[in-house]
Amino acid sequence: xxxxxxxxxxxxxxxxxxxxxxxxxxxxxxxxxxxxxxxxxxxxxxxxxxxxxxxxxxxxxxxxxxxxxxxxxxxxxxxxxxxxxxxxxxxxxxxxxxxxxxxxxxxxxxxxxxxxxxxxxxxxxxxxxxxxxxxxxxxxxxxxxxxxxxxxxxxxxxxxxxxxxxxxxxxxxxxxxxxxxxxxxxxxxxxxxxxxxxxxxxxxxxxxxxxxxxxxxxxxxxxxxxxxxxxxxxxxxxxxxxxxxxxxxxxxxxxxxxxxxxxxxxxxxxxxxxxxxxxxxxxxxxxxxxxxxxxxxxxxxxxxxxxxxxxxxxxxxxxxxxxxxxx
Amino acid sequence: xxxxxxxxxxxxxxxxxxxxxxxxxxxxxxxxxxxxxxxxxxxxxxxxxxxxxxxxxxxxxxxxxxxxxxxxxxxxxxxxxxxxxxxxxxxxxxxxxxxxxxxxxxxxxxxxxxxxxxxxxxxxxxxxxxxxxxxxxxxxxxxxxxxxxxxxxxxxxxxxxxxxxxxxxxxxxxxxxxxxxxxxxxxxxxxxxxxxxxxxxxxxxxxxxxxxxxxxxxxxxxxxxxxxxxxxxxxxxxxxxxxxxxxxxxxxxxxxxxxxxxxxxxxxxxxxxxxxxxxxxxxxxxxxxxxxxxxxxxxxxxxx
Numbered sequence: 001x002x003x004x005x006x007x008x009x010x011x012x013x014x015x016x017x018x019x020x021x022x023x024x025x026x027x028x029x030x031x032x033x034x035x036x037x038x039x040x041x042x043x044x045x046x047x048x049x050x051x052x053x054x055x056x057x058x059x060x061x062x063x064x065x066x067x068x069x070x071x072x073x074x075x076x077x078x079x080x081x082x083x084x085x086x087x088x089x090x091x092x093x094x095x096x097x098x099x100x101x102x103x104x105x106x107x108x109x110x111x112x113x114x115x116x117x118x119x120x121x122x123x124x125x126x127x128x129x130x131x132x133x134x135x136x137x138x139x140x141x142x143x144x145x146x147x148x149x150x151x152x153x154x155x156x157x158x159x160x161x162x163x164x165x166x167x168x169x170x171x172x173x174x175x176x177x178x179x180x181x182x183x184x185x186x187x188x189x190x191x192x193x194x195x196x197x198x199x200x201x202x203x204x205x206x207x208x209x210x211x212x213x214x215x216x217x218x219x220x221x222x223x224x225x226x227x228x229x230x231x232x233x234x235x236x237x238x239x240x241x242x243x244x245x246x247x248x249x250x251x252x253x254x255x256x257x258x259x260x261x262x263x264x265x266x267x268x269x270x271x272x273x274x275x276x277x278x279x280x281x282x283x284x285x286x287x288x289x290x291x292x293x294x295x296x297x298x299x300x301x302x303x304x305x306x307x308x309x310x311x312x313x314x315x316x317x318x319x320x321x322x323x324x325x326x327x
Numbered sequence: 328x329x330x331x332x333x334x335x336x337x338x339x340x341x342x343x344x345x346x347x348x349x350x351x352x353x354x355x356x357x358x359x360x361x362x363x364x365x366x367x368x369x370x371x372x373x374x375x376x377x378x379x380x381x382x383x384x385x386x387x388x389x390x391x392x393x394x395x396x397x398x399x400x401x402x403x404x405x406x407x408x409x410x411x412x413x414x415x416x417x418x419x420x421x422x423x424x425x426x427x428x429x430x431x432x433x434x435x436x437x438x439x440x441x442x443x444x445x446x447x448x449x450x451x452x453x454x455x456x457x458x459x460x461x462x463x464x465x466x467x468x469x470x471x472x473x474x475x476x477x478x479x480x481x482x483x484x485x486x487x488x489x490x491x492x493x494x495x496x497x498x499x500x501x502x503x504x505x506x507x508x509x510x511x512x513x514x515x516x517x518x519x520x521x522x523x524x525x526x527x528x529x530x531x532x533x534x535x536x537x538x539x540x541x542x543x544x545x546x547x548x549x550x551x552x553x554x555x556x557x558x559x560x561x562x563x564x565x566x567x568x569x570x571x572x573x574x575x576x577x578x579x580x581x582x583x584x585x586x587x588x589x590x591x592x593x594x595x596x597x598x599x600x601x602x603x604x605x606x607x608x609x610x611x612x613x614x615x616x617x618x619x620x621x622x623x624x625x626x627x628x629x630x631x
Contacts, residue, residue, distance in 0.1 A: 008430045015434035019441050027535045043455040050446030050505055057502020058468055061476035121360055124352035136364040142613030143606045144563030146581045150602035154373025166389045214625050263472035266565045270585050295478050302474050313470050320466045
């Protein structure tokens with residue numbers, strides 16, 4: 001163990017020190033140039049490593065992925081649109097798309113609604129109560145999806161009939177004299193997918209709450225006051241005065257959660273591994289790439305995911321440009 | 328005379344908003360939030376209790392049964408933790424995985440900050456062609472899921488013999504975290520007063536000196552927010568480490584915990600304690616540095 005820790009420290013120092021040395025050398029090189037050239041080269045010395053990292057780890061692989069999506073399983077020969085035709089006519093993949101659509105329709109909206117509700121209510125507590133309840137709701141945000149899935153075993157766990165139940169849900173079933181249910185295997189009305197969504201929502205509501213609470217607090221008091229003087233009730237004030245003013249934040253939260261849901265992988269992989277009709281794009285992609293070793297299918301799936309994300313991407317860039325114009 | 332007038336107005340305002348503002352919560356709201364918070368922590372409590380129960384206790388009754396006889400010492404044990412942190416029959420050593428998680432996370436957090444800070448400086452304070460277009464690309468990349476890069480990278484790492492090595496994961500996390508890092512830091516630096524940088528230039532300070540002596544100290548809040556983001560993101564990541572580090576000697580906590588989930592016989596009692604070992608560090612980091620984390624989030628950070 002001691003050797004392992006020593007190696008760890010050396011690896012960490014080596015990695016970080018190496019990065020620092022690279023910048024020092026790059027700067028020295030740029031400074032060794034004369035006059036105008038120094039000014040021209042220096043920005044590239046400063047921004048170069050970042051640009052390189054993005055180019056090598058995101059842009060170049062994305063292009064190669066598109067290329068692979070038109071090639072066979074081992075990426076040795078082009079097959080045209082065969083991969084796309086195969087996956088889009090495969091009924092199990094269509095089911096995967098439908099499951100992902102369920103996640104997209106249900107999860108971001110639920111997260112926003114719950115976050116908005118908690119934010120509005122917690123703001124009315126005394127500062128100490130507000131801080132405590134917010135920390136509790138926010139805490140799962142720090143927990144990994146694998147950790148969250150492990151935690152929720154204490155609720156969803158199933159033991160065969162006749163043996164003591166160790167999950168809360170099945171203990172409740174027992175209390176009412178019902179047989180224990182293997183929840184992850186219950187795909188009627190996609191009930192098991194819903195249970196997985198609850199785990200994900202549990203980790204995300206805090207994020208929505210914090211952002212929305214900050215936005216609600218910055219709503220000018222006099223606009224709320226004006227509404228009150230005009231005789232609006234609390235409900236009316238919330239929907240007609242507060243909500244429109246925090247709408248930008250609602251969209252930000254919605255989109256962030258939406259992106260997280262579109263590529264969701266961990267929760268499904270850890271709990272059901274895509275079984276019992278709970279599979280999603282991210283899990284299927286992992287399966288095609290790593291288990292099935294089919295680069296063609298895996299790449300085609302990712303390209304479909306990228307296409308689905310394009311509208312979000314356009315929104316993001318537009319939003320950024322509008323913000324820059326206000327700067 | 329004035330005093331009464333002022334008191335009069337404040338009272339009028341207070342009366343006019345009976346249902347909002349700090350401390351205005353009625354009993355229903357308080358109870359409702361209380362129940363919600365209890366429900367929210369219930370699964371965590373269940374895991375925590377289970378992690379200290381013996382194998383027999385865990386298998387013979389649900390975790391809530393401890394409330395019936397909390398003083399019954401035979402059900403409690405520390406053995407789960409001592410076992411799971413060393414070599415045990417389940418074949419998953421969380422102690423080793425814990426160290427591996429640190430080896431992966433620390434450089435994968437510090438190095439991108441360094442690289443991104445230099446880039447953000449160049450984007451904000453240097454005059455050159457290209458930053459505008461490049462920055463739009465970076466903003467667009469914020470929402471692109473990193474799955475788009477995995478197939479070619481796995482193939483490339485295979486050809487280079489880099490699979491299952493730490494540098495392979497470091498570099499991947501550096502690349503995937505870079506758009507967010509540059510975005511957060513550049514947005515922050517753009518809000519710093521330009522005059523200070525100008526005067527440093529007049530005093531004859533080079534960009535390198537200005538960067539280290541002025542900009543880095545002034546950017547600490549933004550550096551801290553990104554550091555927490557990236558730390559939590561890397562520590563909690565499953566996919567990248569599963570693919571590039573796998574389940575061997577170098578396996579990290581999340582991958583190890585996932586491997587343990589399949590245990591049904593021997594070793595099943597170790598799952599709760601393993602879960603706690605996995606979430607301990609991020610929860611502590613989060614609780615102690617919440618402020619910076621929230622600041623980073625409110626600065627509009629989105630990660631694809």
